[in-house]
Amino acid sequence: MEFPKAHIYHPQPPHTHTHTVILLHGRGSNGPEFAEELFSSSTSKGKNLPSCLPSYRWVFPTSRNRWSTTFEEEMCAWFDAYSLGNIDERQELQKEGIKQSVLFILDMLEEEARLLDGGFSHIYLGGMSQGMATALWAFIAATATDRIQGSLGGLFGFCGWLPFAQQLDQLLSESSLSPGSSQAQSLISGFFFDEIAGDTSRSDQPVDSSILSTPVFLSHGSDDPWVSVELGRQACQVLRRIVVRVDWQEFTGAEGDGHWVKEPEGFERILQFLEG
DSSP: OOOOOOEEEOOOTTOOOOEEEEEEOOTTOOHHHHHHHHHTSOOTTSOOHHHHOTTEEEEEOOOOEEEETTTTEEEEOSSOOOOSSOTTTTGGGGHHHHHHHHHHHHHHHHHHHHHTTTOGGGEEEEEETHHHHHHHHHHHHHHHSSSSOSOOSEEEEESOOOTTHHHHHHHHHSSOOOTTOHHHHHHHHHHIIIIIITTOOOOSSOOOGGGGGOOEEEEEETTOSSSOHHHHHHHHHHHHHHSSOEEEEEESOOTGGGSSOOTTHHHHHHHHHHTO
C-alpha cells in the first residue's frame, strides 16, 4: 500500500520558494488535519506560521493506515506503538512501520532538496507526538545513509518520544563520545541497519557526519497526559549524545490537555527556530 499524497501549503505570492518545512502528524491524525490545527494557532503577534514565513513551503505527509495491536483496528499511524506507558514493551512491533515510514520521509527530503537546488540546509523536519518519534528516526536513518549531504536546516518536535531510546542511550554511553563525531554517527548507523532497516542495503560510500551539526529543538508539556514529559526528556538526553546542539523547552497549560504546543509562546519559539 502506497503512502497518500502529501498536503502542501505553497509559498505566498509574490515570494519565491526559499525553504521547506516537513511536518509529521500524530497517530490517528493526517496531514491536512494537522496542517489545519497548526495554522489555526498564532505567535505573540497574532499571526500564524505561514504568514510569518511567506517564502516557506509547508509539506504535511500522511502515513498509510496500519493495524494497531493495542486498539485492534486499522488507523492512520507511522508505526505500531504498543504502549506509551512503557515504550520498551513489544518494541518489535514498531520496526517494520518505522522502516517503511523513514524511507518514505528520506525520499521526500531528497525531492524537496531538488526543488531547492540541493539545499538540504534550507529544509526543516519535524513532527507532533508519533510524528516527532518518526521524524527523529528519519533523521537517524539519514545519518546512516549517504542520501542526505550536509546538515538540515533543523530538526524539531513536540510532545513526542524516541523509540528504542533506552537501547540507544546504552549504546552511546558505553564509550566517551563527542556529539557530532564520526564515532557517534557510526554507532547509530550500525544500530539502524542491524535493528530497524533489516534487508535495506548499505551504501559503499562514507557518510558525511556533518549532518550531526543539524540544530535540534524539542518541546513538551509537563502536564501532557498522553505522552509523558519524561519520554521527551529521555529523547533529548539521547540526542544530546549524538548531535551538537539540542534545545529543550517545557511548558504547562497548552490546549488538548497539554498534548499540544503552548500558544503563543510555543509557536514563537518554533518561529525563532525556523528563522535560524
